[in-house]
Amino acid sequence: MFVAVVLFALPAAAGDTGKMSTPPPKGDTPYEQKYYADPFYDEIEQLARKKPARDVIAMIDLKVQDKPERINAASLWLRDNSIGQRDIDRMDSLYFMAYSDVTLQLARAYEKAGIRDSYLDLLKSSVMALYAYEMLAGIDALRCADPTALAAMRENTLMPRYAKLGDAFDLLSKSDFDLFETTAFIADNKFAHRKPNDFICGLGAAHLSDIQRQDGAQTFKAVNPATGQDSTRVIPPAGYSYTPAYVDDTEWNKRREEMKKHQTKLWKDRYDRLKKADAPSPKTEKD
Numbered sequence: 001m002f003v004a005v006v007l008f009a010l011p012a013a014a015g016d017t018g019k020m021s022t023p024p025p026k027g028d029t030p031y032e033q034k035y036y037a038d039p040f041y042d043e044i045e046q047l048a049r050k051k052p053a054r055d056v057i058a059m060i061d062l063k064v065q066d067k068p069e070r071i072n073a074a075s076l077w078l079r080d081n082s083i084g085q086r087d088i089d090r091m092d093s094l095y096f097m098a099y100s101d102v103t104l105q106l107a108r109a110y111e112k113a114g115i116r117d118s119y120l121d122l123l124k125s126s127v128m129a130l131y132a133y134e135m136l137a138g139i140d141a142l143r144c145a146d147p148t149a150l151a152a153m154r155e156n157t158l159m160p161r162y163a164k165l166g167d168a169f170d171l172l173s174k175s176d177f178d179l180f181e182t183t184a185f186i187a188d189n190k191f192a193h194r195k196p197n198d199f200i201c202g203l204g205a206a207h208l209s210d211i212q213r214q215d216g217a218q219t220f221k222a223v224n225p226a227t228g229q230d231s232t233r234v235i236p237p238a239g240y241s242y243t244p245a246y247v248d249d250t251e252w253n254k255r256r257e258e259m260k261k262h263q264t265k266l267w268k269d270r271y272d273r274l275k276k277a278d279a280p281s282p283k284t285e286k287d
Contacts, residue, residue, distance in 0.1 A: 031072075038073035045077065053092035054199050060098065075102045082129060083183075091191045093136035094199060097157060100129035104164065120171065127168050128180045130161055135184035135263060140197040141204075142255040145245035149204035156203055156224070162270075169274040177271055181264070188260075201244035211236045 027033035035041060040063065048056045060078075064070045078099035085091050107122035137157070141150035201207075211217050216237030224231040246252075 032076065035073040035076045038070075040070045040073040041077050044074065048081070048090070052199065053094040053098075057094060057098045060102075064102075071102055071105060075099070075106060078102055079125075083132070083187075085191075088191055088194055091194050093133055093140055093197060096129045096133035096136060096187070097161070100126045100133060100161060103129065123165075123168055124172060124176055124180075127165055127172065127176075128183050130158075130165070131180040131184040131267070132187040134158055135188050135260075136191070137197070137200055138263065139188060139256050139259055140194075140200045142259055143196055143246050143252045144201035144204060145247055146201060146204035146206035148206070149201050149244075152203040152205070153200055166274065169271065174271070177267070181267055184263075185260070188256075196244070196246050198244055201246070202242055207242050207244070208232065208234060210242055211240065214240055 026036040043063075044056060044060060047059055060070075060074045064074055078095055081090065081092075082095040082099040085095070103122045104126040107119050107126055110116075110119040110122060137153050138150060141153045144150075211234045212219060214237050217240075218235040220233055220235075221230055222233045223229065247255075
């Protein structure tokens with residue numbers, strides 16, 4: 001899908017700008033000004049004030065599929081609520097994942113159009129957001145009492161995305177990846193006291209087992225779209241809800257420090273492996 005991103009120049013205001021009857025448009029560039037004013041940006045914002053991140057992202061996906069030009073406002077909103085987020089109460093690692101997705105879509109559009117500089121800039125944004133997601137969501141998963149949450153997060157949400165970014169390891173420099181790593185550490189430090197992530201903890205086996213114990217639950221085998229492998233899928237009964245269990249903050253902070261050390265080595269090993277021409281697919285990564 002090709003998504004057109006139009007950068008344009010706004011005409012200069014005539015007369016004395018000190019006597020403007022309306023405030024200047026939000027945004028530092030014509031592009032930002034245009035898409036901050038897009039009704040879809042405000043539609044996302046209003047939903048995000050009432051619904052969890054997974055519902056917001058699902059809405060964005062559906063509406064962008066319906067009208068691809070909405071991806072521009074969506075990208076701006078997701079940037080503001082991931083890399084640009086300042087409110088810890090609204091921070092959710094899933095927005096970093098979604099921002100990585102939309103910037104990769106835009107990067108591919110520029111690649112198809114032959115606009116290399118914009119393609120590389122957006123590719124960098126996509127990988128940077130995915131690095132931050134990997135750090136944040138991994139540490140979120142270590143907060144879960146369910147020990148399977150981390151592996152489930154990686155298998156279902158992380159590695160399929162790295163599989164789409166193989167060219168980044170050839171096109172971008174080692175200093176780019178060093179910057180991505182630094183950004184991820186800054187994000188975790190910035191949001192160190194964030195709220196637990198129910199969605200991440202719900203990816204583990206404990207959630208699946210809890211649904212299977214419910215009267216009226218339906219269990220079947222189906223291909224997991226994230227991995228391409230057969231997996232057990234369940235449909236919970238109507239009205240079902242699940243609240244994950246968490247470890248205490250002392251244990252979580254201990255795990256966090258161990259994870260940071262492991263993450264640095266993991267990134268180095270992955271970079272060294274995928275930089276090689278005969279590198280295996282990231283889908284097969286075991287870490």
